Amino acid sequence: MLSRRDEISVRRVRSLLTVLELNSFTQAADVLGLTQPAISQHVTQLERQLGFALLVRDREGLRLSPAGSSLLPGLRRLVAGNEAIVDQLASLSLGTEQILRVASVASFAAMFIGPAFLALRPRFPSHVLDIVEIDSEVTFQLVRSNEIDFGISSVFVPSPGLLFEPLCQDGACVVLSTLHPLAARSELGDEDVLAEPFIRFPSGTTSGNWLAMMSERSGLQPKTVVEVRQLMTGCQLAQQNIGLTIVPEIAARSCPLPGLAVIPLRDGLPPRKLGVVTSEFHQASQFENAVLSQLREMTWQSQDVQALR
Template sequence: MVMTGSRREELSVRRVRSLLAVAEHCSFSMAAQELGLTQPAVSQHVKQLEEQLGLDLLKRDKEGLRLSSGAAALLPAFRRFLSSNGAILDQLASLGQGAEQILRIASPASYAALFVVPVFQALRERFPNHILDISEIDDEESIRLVRDGDIDFGITSVFVPSPGLHFEALHQDFACVVMSEFNTLAKEAEIDDDAIVSQPMIRFPSGTTSHDWLSAIMERTGVEPKTIAEVRQLVTGFHMIRQNLGVAVVPEGAAKACELPGLTTVPLSNRSLIRTLGILTNDSHHPTDFERTLVDHLRNKSKVLAE
């Protein structure tokens, strides 16, 4: 069965949410627990979605329960569907409270904390009824969001020249190593590649600057360090480092934005690892006065720090 044009607008948020929960946990029972539903209800949601799409979405084999190839191909679209629905509800709530504009941006957490937040605070008196919607992203996902118009602009260190997209460099920072103050290397003035790979590592996801830099160090040394944990959030990783479980290679801005008692930051002796952050925009996008003013302030703040 193929979904007809008249049925393309009938996708249910509940059904898609249930499918993604099952895919995340590889379990109907765990998905039901997360969603606060019964297991039969989650199973029914998935079955209804399969019937609507005319596609088997899940398969069970010797590896367990997982998405079918067709569902895997649709997974990014399903996630965007839920994200867009949530964004609409959030924006409606804000507009209902008198907001004049919601500026949607994506930014690495460190840049948002050190640059965007202070600038937004400085503009509050001039734009009191404007809301800033920040997605903390530090990978190629920001390119898609800008291209599709899901955000107004992105701050990113990842950019591949693409028709219709424009990248303007704003800020640079170098790689450093974050470690516990009790680490034997904590009193060093700088750290070389060999010393880094001798340490147990707290690693961040593929596609992030931290992951790419560690990969570069591993390639230079030919050594793969022992991985203690893989985490997605800086704060979680830094708390693990604080307990002296391992170290992490991160941008200086990330280390500064997530300073915690008991942590030490040591620069790399090899200064070739540089993160260039810039603003990514879509040529077809027309910025508002609030957006233009915020971007101008970000430019000025970056210039001051660079001087």
């Protein structure tokens, strides 16, 4: 068993992860600027330290052992955390006073967090904003572990030690090319949308969940032509008239591409509710409080959120 004096080397873990990613000790050595024997030694030393094999070789090449697979998320966090510290130290050495770490839905970051930060720059000229663009339960883990100061999420589930403050909500809309035959319509129904080539976002996202609801209530399945994970990619493909898709209103507003039409759904869907996730044990800085106050003001001005409270 490891003792506190047997701390895991970030360098060894980085070598292991690079070998796994490239499926090659030689290529990992080239990427990391080391020799192949050095990479092999790092992996061997790490395996000896932990007491079991991490990599196994089969017909398909290198892969993680069962023990290595169970440790993979933690090993990745170790390397990512080290890289984040190095980046923050570099920023602080250049005169940064504070780095505010935020996880947010990408569209909310573009529509609200960016403008809020810009408005506060005269008061906090030496502060830096660090945004991680995610919208999943990973946000809760990051808040709880103090890896971020606060999160903006649409998937909050009551959890011990976490607080949720609603900020705004938005509904579903269809985005499609202005060249699409349906672009002149004032509203669209489920049957209109599901009869067309569809650009699909993953299950578990707001767009994916809405699509599942539309399919269930109409009895129709989407004609998926492309699957994407990034909002901007989906909107750009719709702009090119490859297909249409369903996104939240704030997401559509954050991607005002020329040649892209935004049309409401005739039959509504449950709105997406966005809010701030914080830890009840976290002590907010003056800069963080100023950003949150600015966000509250901006979202209240954009829509009435009284019904959320």
